[in-house]
Amino acid sequence: MQPVKITIKGDFYDCQIYRGRLYLWTFDGDLKVYNWNELVRSQIKKDEDKIAMTFCFLDGNYLYKSSLIELFKDIDFKALLLQKFGAIEKESFELSESKLNNFLIGHQDTPTGILPTDTEIYSNKLYFIHDKGLYSGSAHRSKSDKYPVSSRPNKLWDCNLLSIKANKYPQLALSGGDEGLFELNMADNLPTNLKQVERRGPIFQISNSHSSFCNYSYLNIYNTSLVEDSFLAMFKWNMVIGEGNREKALRDFDTEIDDKTIFNIKSKKHFISWGIEDKIYKAIDGGFDVIKFNNYTNSEKGEKRFTRLKRVNIQAWKGKIINGGTAYFGNIVECENALIVAQSDGKYLTIPGPITRWRVYPRSMNYENHLHVILDDRIEIYSFNHDYFINQEDKELGIQFRSEKHFRTRRTSYFDDEDESVFDSADLPF
């Protein structure tokens, strides 16, 4: 299966997708928010393509339902679905800037007037960073509001961060370069053994080791440094007695495991590694190695925490690996000259550079199968749909899908006929 792609022409700098809205930052400093659902529907030329387009771009979660797995075992049903996806793979979906305007919800200057270094949308809030610090402001506002995103964001911290990454619990990991690794923790119960570094908000220092970017691996944070050793910052639940003599669980810091220990390397030579959820990856000359991380090891049964899975080779012309990420559909590896998707079905997609920015949304409710790539004069929005047909337990590339959506989420699918306003509360797990 090939991915399906929507191309939007324009001079973009960053992007986000959240609850049916596409957020695009233009290079000249505008933030434009579009009705993504309407945009996708406008690209459906034939009625028989509606189902496939919806799964591709509006509900990437639906086909992971465990009840459908039995249906996929039926050869005829699987063939029909593959045929549906196959029909739209060959289509070309392109929008010019003027056509894109048909779906505009709102348009404003980027908050604070400075292009962001990184952004995240979590629980209806936009978090962003640049050289002046970390900010947050309301997002996904009512269409009657003047601006789709708050034009007066709150400054949470003045550290010059490199990257931010939200968890599905209310935490944001903050990579501060040589300042270290930090976390904005918005949970009700805060850690007891970490130093709070900002009085304005619950920002804690996890480590003073260098942090270029990071990602969550269950409760833990995999910290990647492009200049020093990377490491897995492990956390643990600490049960304490709280008010009213009731037990409460605190997520406390446990220990760091450096990448040389994880990969069993004796050499002092620096290498890049990154991790998310159940997999950790190590760049090597000409490729990368994949390690499975078992967070729930039972040492009495002899289970190992880290197990080497496979090696993936990359063609030399693509250059050395400078950045990596993972989604359910596979691994995304940014090399000096190209972006590579090593898919969970064993196939590869290469997107030649220069790449301005790319994003995946594994924490998302509906867009887990998306890859957004900003190139010089356009954004390409890819949808990968092969992973529904892969055995998740045996998968070597990509995050293993487990159907454990947060209990606070009532609506689980784009197809569910639920009132969208249930997601307007400030306490969402995505």
Place this chain on the structure above:
Amino acid sequence: MPYQADTEIDLTAKTTSNYIISSQHRRVGNPNKCRWTVSFADEVDCFINSINNNWKDGTKAWGMKMINAALIVVGLNDDNEELKLAKFIDGTGKNVWHGYPADYANRSQDRPTNTILQMWVVNGYISKAKMTKINRGFSCNL
């Protein structure tokens, strides 16, 4: 008259600020100090260019040296890695600056601001893709 290190240079004929060539950033083996590899004159020209183009953010400024539309190496870091950007600081707030090659990939404080990087892209000195790499601390071939 040739420039001398550690002496305030009056640049009023060329720009709005004065400059000191710091010998700390010229000595080999000075720990944690990046060192210039271009001439004193090139270092000063780089500074003048930064100020005249307003590549400033308060008491900090960033610059580069171009020859035939290509950025050239202006210095080296502790690991002898080549550096093509420069940082300038008005340390005392009296409009007397000094500078050093900027090791943006290893030191947060050496990263140019987003606004200055954006200006460089608009003027064609670097690409949008290189801007985002510098912005996020990734080394790249400038």
